[in-house]
Amino acid sequence: MGRSIDVAVPGGQIRILNPFDGAIPPKLAYNFSLEGLAPHDAMKALRLRRRLLEGGDFQVTVDGSTAGAGRLSPAASDDVMRRLEQLYLFAEDLDAVQRHCEQYFPVPFELPAVDRIALRMARLLVDGRCVASPFSRTLTLTVTGAEDPAMRQLLSGIPQSVRLTTPDCAVEIAGRSLDLGTACIFHTRVVAQDGLSALAALDAGSVEKEIILRPADDEQFRMFLTDTPDDGLPLTPAPFGLDGYPEPR
Numbered sequence: 556m557g558r559s560i561d562v563a564v565p566g567g568q569i570r571i572l573n574p575f576d577g578a579i580p581p582k583l584a585y586n587f588s589l590e591g592l593a594p595h596d597a598m599k600a601l602r603l604r605r606r607l608l609e610g611g612d613f614q615v616t617v618d619g620s621t622a623g624a625g626r627l628s629p630a631a632s633d634d635v636m637r638r639l640e641q642l643y644l645f646a647e648d649l650d651a652v653q654r655h656c657e658q659y660f661p662v663p664f665e666l667p668a669v670d671r672i673a674l675r676m677a678r679l680l681v682d683g684r685c686v687a688s689p690f691s692r693t694l695t696l697t698v699t700g701a702e703d704p705a706m707r708q709l710l711s712g713i714p715q716s717v718r719l720t721t722p723d724c725a726v727e728i729a730g731r732s733l734d735l736g737t738a739c740i741f742h743t744r745v746v747a748q749d750g751l752s753a754l755a756a757l758d759a760g761s762v763e764k765e766i767i768l769r770p771a772d773d774e775q776f777r778m779f780l781t782d783t784p785d786d787g788l789p790l791t792p793a794p795f796g797l798d799g800y801p802e803p804r
Contacts, residue, residue: 560615560623564603565596571615573623581625583613589642590664594650597662601643608636641798645671648678649728655681656733663729668800673726675795676778680724680735683783687792687803691740691776693748694719694768701757710750710757714771717745720781737781741790744771774804 557574567587574581585607589597608631614624631639646662652674653659666674672689679686694717701707709715724738747753748767756764770776777792794802 558622562615564600566592566600571623571625573625581623583607583625583627589646589662591661593659594646594653594662597646598643598650601639601646605636605639605643608639637798644796645674648674652677652681652726652728652733652735656735658731658733660729660731666729670728672795672797672800674728675797677726677728677733677735679793679795680738680778680780681783683780683785684788684793685777685779685790686795687775688740688778689775689803691778692769694740694776695765696768697763697765698753698757699763701754707754709745709768710747710754710766712746712750714744714746716743717741717768724778724780735780736783738778739781740776740778742770742774742776744774745769746771772804 557572557576557579560569560571560573562569562571564587566589567585570584570586572582572584585604587600587604589600592600607627608629610627610629612624612626615622645666649662676686676688676690698706701710705715709717718739718741720737720739722737724735725732726735727733745768748769750766753764753766777790779790792803
């Protein structure tokens with residue numbers, strides 16, 4: 556009836572059924588799985604999937620001779636293509652973060668939403684961008700006095716600019732801890748929760764007092780990595796661009 560061609564590709568297989576009868580159009584099927592693939596191989600599989608869904612002419616040659624050819628009709632809705640782009644972005648993010656951290660593992664079969672958000676944030680950070688961290692709504696500090704004018708203003712309820720550095724900024728992805736390096740955490744308008752009571756306790760002679768800091772207007776702290784190249788852009792948060800996830804404030 557014809558001949559079949561099986562082609563092994565990263566994570567899957569292409570099968571072409573080419574009838575001897577020229578009046579019968581050939582068929583092409585592509586099956587793949589990302590499980591167990593390295594991120595760069597997953598990206599190859601997804602690029603091929605996208606190309607096949609877009610449709611157009613195809614031709615398979617073996618040693619310079621045509622072994623099969625045909626035309627594919629576009630076969631994807633806008634929703635399918637959007638999901639495919641989001642999946643490709645995931646593999647691309649994982650590849651970039653793994654190379655930055657020099658820690659390599661296959662694409663996980665399942666990934667909790669919180670891990671996906673953390674991975675996207677990590678990718679933006681290693682690309683040198685500033686982000687509004689969804690995981691940094693508050694900072695807890697222990698103060699040993701209120702003599703500093705800026706500290707007194709902060710505890711009095713006047714928003715202040717706060718900036719600190721953490722040497723080990725790590726994210727948890729698929730059960731693995733990936734150290735991104737030294738990060739700067741900051742915000743230009745920070746207020747102290749229950750600052751007046753903390754100020755009164757310090758003025759009354761307390762040796763130390765724990766205070767909770769949070770950005771004003773229910774925003775998140777900003778972050779950037781200190782050892783990535785400066786892209787010259789203002790320190791405004793980069794959008795995450797994840798489907799179904801509201802951008803952090």
